[in-house]
Amino acid sequence: MSFDAEVAKVTVDGAEIPRVLVPETVDELCEALSDLQRDRQRILIVGGGTRLAFGNLGGPYDVAVSTRRLNRILHYEPDDLTLAVEPGCTIAQVHELLGQRGQMLALDAAAADTSTIGGAYAAGLSGPRRLGGGSLKDWTIGVEAAGPSGVVAKAGGMVVKNVTGYDMMHVHHAALGAFGVVTRLNLKVFPSPGPARAVVIQYQRPQDAYAAAIALLRSQLQPSSLIIGNRPTWTLRVRCDAPPSAIERLAERVVTTASEAAPPAQVDILADEAQAVAPFIDVTDLRAGLGVARIPVPASQQLPVVELLMDDSVCADLGSGLVYVAGPPTFDWRERVIATQQNPTFLALPATLKEGIDVFGSVRPAAGEVIRRMKQAFDPERLLNPGRFVLHL
Amino acid sequence: MASALGPATKSALISKLAAIVGEAHVASDAAGLAVYEFDASDEAIAGHHLPLVAVLPGSAEEVVQVVNLALAHDLPVVARGAGTGLAGGAIAARGGILIVMTRMTRIHEINEIDRYAVVEPGIVNLDLSNTLLQQGYFFAPDPASQRVCTLGGNIANNSGGPHCLKYGVTSNHILGLEVVLPSGELTWVGGPSGETSGYDLTGAIVGSEGTLGIVTKAMVRLTRKPEAVAVLLAAFPSMDAASRAVSAIVAAGVLPASLEMMDALTISAVEAAFHCGYPTDAAAVLLVELDGLAETVAEHGEIVARKCREHEATMVRHATTKAEQDLLWLGRKSAFGTLGRLAPNYYLQDTVVPRTKLPPALEFVGQLGREFRLEIANVFHAGDGNLHPLMLFDRRERGAIQRVLEAGDALLEYCIAAGGAVSGEHGIGMEKKDALSLCFTTDDLRAMAGLKRSFDPRELFNPEKIFPSGFSCGEVNQLKQQSLMRDGMYVV
Amino acid sequence: MSAPVAEHVLASAVVQPEVLTGFSGPDAPPWEVINTCVHCGFCLPACPTYKLTLRERSSPRGRITLIKAVAEGRLDLMDPTFQDEMYLCLNCRACEAACPSGVKYGELVESARAQIEAQSPRTLRVRSARIAAFRGVFGSSRRFRAASAGLRLYQRTGAQRFVRRSGLLRRVGLAEKEALLPELSERFLVPGKEFWPAEGVRRGTVALLAGCIMSTAYAEVHRATARVLSRNGFDVIVPPGQGCCGALAIHSGDLEAGRAAARANIAAFSSPSIDAVVSNAAGCGAAMREYDFLLRNDPDWAERARRIAGKVRDVSEFLADQGLVATPGPLAVTVTYQEPCHLVHAQRISRQPRELLAAIPELQLIEMPESALCCGSAGIYNLLQPEMSSALLERKLANATSTGAAIIVSANPGCMLQMAAGLRSKGVQTEVVHIMTLLDRAYAALDVTAAAAN
Secondary structure (H helix, E strand, O other): OEOOHHHHOOEEOOEEOOOEEEOOOHHHHHHHHHHHHHOOOOEEEEOOOOOOOOOOOOOOOOEEEEOOOOOOEEEEEHHHOEEEEOOOOEHHHHHHHHHHOOEEOOOOOOOOOOOEHHHHHHHOOOOOOHHHHOOHHHHEEEEEEEOOOOOEEEEEOOOOOOOOOOOHHHHHOOOOOOOOEEEEEEEEOEEOOOOEEEEEEEEOOHHHHHHHHHHHHHOOOOOOEEEEEOOOOEEEEEEEEOOHHHHHHHHHHHHHHHHHHOOOOEEEEEOOHHHHOHHHHHHOOHHHOOEEEEEEOOHHHHHHHHHHOOOOEEEEEOOOOEEEEEEOOOHHHHHHHHOOOOOOEEEEOOHHHHOOOOOOOOOOHHHHHHHHHHHHHHOOOOOEOOOOOHHHO | OHHHOOHHHHHHHHHHHHHHHOHHHEEOOHHHHHHHHOOOOOHHHHOOOOOOEEEOOOOHHHHHHHHHHHHHOOOOEEEEOOOOOOOOOOOOOOOOEEEEOOOOOOEEEEEOOOOEEEEOOOOEHHHHHHHHHOOOEEOOOOOOOOOOOEHHHHHHHOOOOOOHHHHOOHHHHEEEEEEEOOOOOEEEEEOOOOOOOOOOOHHHHOOOOOOOOEEEEEEEEOEEOOOEEEEEEEEEOOHHHHHHHHHHHHHOOOOOOEEEEEEHHHHHHHHHHHOOOOOOOOOEEEEEEEEEOHHHHHHHHHHHHHHHHHOOOOEEEEEOOHHHHHHHHHHHHOHHHHHOOOOOEEEEOOEEOOHHHHHHHHHHHHHHHHHOOOEEEEEEEHHHOEEOEEEEEOOOEOOHHHHHHHHHHHHHHHHHHOOOEOOOOOOOOOOOOOOHHHHOOHHHHHHHHHHHHHHOOOOOEOOOOOOOOOOOOOOHHHHHHOOOOOOOOOOO | OOOOOOHHHHHOOOEOOOOOOOOOOOOOOOHHHHHHOOOOOOOHHHOHHHHHHOOHHHOHHHHHHHHHHHHOOOOOOOOHHHHHHHHHOOOOOHHHHHOOOOOOHHHHHHHHHHHHHHHOOOOHHHHHHHHHHHHHHHOOHHHHHHHHHHHHHHHHOOHHHHHHHHOHHHHOOOHHHHHOOOOOOOOOOOOOOOEEOOOOOOOEEEEEOOOOHHHHHOHHHHHHHHHHHHHOOEEEEOOOOOOOOOHHHHHOOOHHHHHHHHHHHHHHOOOOOOOEEEEOOHHHHHHHHOHHHHOOOOOOOHHHHHHHHHHEEEHHHHHHHHOOOOOOOOOOOEEEEOOOHHHHOOOOOOHHHHHHHHOOOOOEEOOOOOOOOOOOOOOOHHHHOHHHHHHHHHHHHHHHHOOOOOEEEEOOHHHHHHHHHHHHHHOOOOEEEEHHHHHHHHHHHHHHHHHHHO
């Protein structure tokens, strides 16, 4: 177990947690969990710490357990297109490893240098490239998670097709650690499709940007991601991936299709692929101290929602059917988002504004009952991230 | 339980069921029930289990009423689609009410922009895709039985199919579900967006073989029809050469839509039945489909052809017309059945190894054939490392079925030791529930049992499936003594 | 089967005999056929009765399961559901075409029906109707022609119009059946009485099966068939002594009546100068091709049956495979093609009729959806299972008329009667025409053009 200044202080919802444990191995983690359970210690699980703003007002926590040092690559077989990692691997670390072998995961995240893959998985945050390449939910082919007693249970495996037993990969995904501390993720990875282009098309009016985006969605051009941002102007950003022989023509066809649907004010085709998702990265950086919400709205219904929120920074992800919005962390802003009546999830809010709401949004009662029983089955004493999960579980 | 119902109670139950679904849609007589003793699995797997009564509901509301009636009588409920499952998943192992979903085939909504459709689970997979194709979309999971199997069955088994190499399995294509929970309540989970607010139970329910709920509607993801499709056929002098070509194709950075292999025995049976144009003198063929942008497909087509030739391919042919492509696929997708011509019975094993372990795994299959005196045909999803050795036998031959099952077990153990899995896409059902303890510890199973208990504490939804015999979700400790488990098996 | 089976597999095969407990006699459903089914379910979507009911017992796989259950003594042969299902089957054989394992389903159902007929008379009305039909009328062509002549009198005298209007038939429960009665031919085709010599270079001799319904209701189709064949270089004879092919009896389980018909026809067609036995009725051709199976246990007839069965060709198959030597004249019509079950499924003939249609200049073929789905006629099925039959007919007509074609082309009298009756009751003008009639018209068009040119 190590002590590291970088992770020595963990503050969540304005409260500093008195004690931080940083296990170096899964065995150490399990031992610690077992000890903590004996003492009925309530645990906050933390990875890179970039998404701590997400979660209901829970606690109080006796101790923080960091997965930051559980950052080994456990297995990488490029010819099998499979990768196994510990949860504390940063997203940048994974991208770099895969990049060396011409492979990739279509995962975009803010603060990729610090943000961990375990954190992205537990929080259920994946980026706009879900349209062309899926998300962590789709790529996770095996998971291991330690329960509150320190016992590790696994599911899935290292093969891309597997229906052996229940799909616990989907159970722990987006569960914010409520059902266990993830200790290993097995992922299927993909060959890099080739060079990418960011096609950035500016419009005067949001309805024009939507007309163009929907034309692209319905085309056979297979864009990797499609988002509309409102800063500084209404801008449609399209990521294209294709082999070298095809990429230029693809980018041009994207421009043509978009322009035919709605004449743009300006068009840029950029080799800097980061430009394709820049507004997403900006809006979903939860460390910025802003209020951030994710609103599930399918592409065809987004325009009126986006128009309601145009005073804030908006990133509408058409391929994922999600609208991200960042605004001042005020009561008015929160109410404005709730007023969209689209059951938003608040990814970041000040502690005071978390009072009285469920930041995960509402859950249908019958499903809620199942989720309650799941918490009871996996963590009956409510020691893991107590109160942070949906329904304040 | 079935036997616990007295004749008067049973007849009252049947009347109530008839009032819910209509008299014509209830079966309780000997012949009406006998047909539900089977699915597509061998009877050595399915055993001889009859439901107390079978119903064919016409709507979600009827399913809710039937389930609540079952709950009131403490009767198990088992959902069934077209009965093409190979693991006995749709068999009423503990009697009870069999809910046959084949009448629920409506398409409620097709939304091209948001790329989803809301459909009932009884719809046949291919009927759904053909309907969507008229608008330029398709439903990607395409199990070989897609002409017959229902969407509900695909969801229950998290079905694969040739095209899941590129497009992923059923789970990746289900956005949301309307489901009758074991509490008797009807609810929606998931939705059209990539992430739903709250917490999404959809992924847990897909692949749970009807043990966590009965799906009454599904919101499925639509995949846009690609602008170009190429189908290549390559012939090889050995299975080994073909499987090394598979790895080379993937290593070259090409992810085909599908990458299928067939051996000589399969080719001969397929050609006898359908005359598809497979080379009967090859030891193995690869059927490779590429799709996407025209340029990508052309470029990847050249790479695939080159890699095949580098690995001893004696012939590489492009199927240029749609008719030629369809014919090749017809042969591939009917292959299992055509092998029924070679012997009265067959046992189809479904296991997975990491792709790079294919050559030794196929060698092991060959050894098994010699050791257990079995004719074994191989036709499988090579790109996924998903093996489907098909063991031919004649049930009437003394000891044949035992030899087959022993060979199947030996193969499972081999695949798990090689870092593989017990089932790639056919499910666990009754067939492989005991094999689960080969790759999962009691702790692993206890966690899964926790999920089962959270949904179905009374264990009335498709009982006797998935979990090993003697493993009760309520009393999880029993398995400890029985477990054959080797820890961390899949860690290579 | 050409596939290699390793020696070590065969060497170990000590096969245990299985005992049929629920069936008996030489016509019991053969175990080896029952066992070919691996219950994969691929037959389900091909089956018309499954398509309409969506229930397992009304599917081929379900019926095989029931037959197996009876064979194993787990289900009684007298079980009413079992009997219902054996007769709800249209015996259209669509499942056989879909079956990857090659299960000979038709043989199973016919054998099962034979067992039911032998051991448990069904209700008196159905049974007496069937016996009268098969033994009394279909059993003898002479009697069939006599009965048909009576029918023609009924049509000609105006009694038909009177009876139709009176609703009398509906009151006695025969309305649907009466609607199926064909408009009979002016002049029946009597075997041995007519002959068509080959035109141009002679390519061979074909013997035409006159049949029962075809020779009375559709005698003109026969003459058209003969003209088309002769124009393409074949002598066409209609050998005397032939009669009903026996299909209707066989399908209903009256195998003895079927065998009697088969023997008569084998004798009638046995001349070595006959190059091919040609049928223009899909159901008859399919039945004759299976004479070898029907008489497999008859030492005196098995070999002769095999020889004749091997000579049987459907006329479309025969003409397309031999090739047309005379190009038909143009017909500027839109047609859609309805595939008779016993052509497409039982005989696997689908390409050849379309090739013949394509040979007619200016003709436009518009394919209908589900062209290979049964129309519900199925021999006398429409008389015995009116509900299922009319549901299938509705579907067929909807599919056919959705093409907007002026003519529905078929190749089987039962289908033609069924569809014509359906169209008549709907008041739809679409014509139902046998493919040979259409070809004959095309050749006639050629003559008209030639005459005009002269």
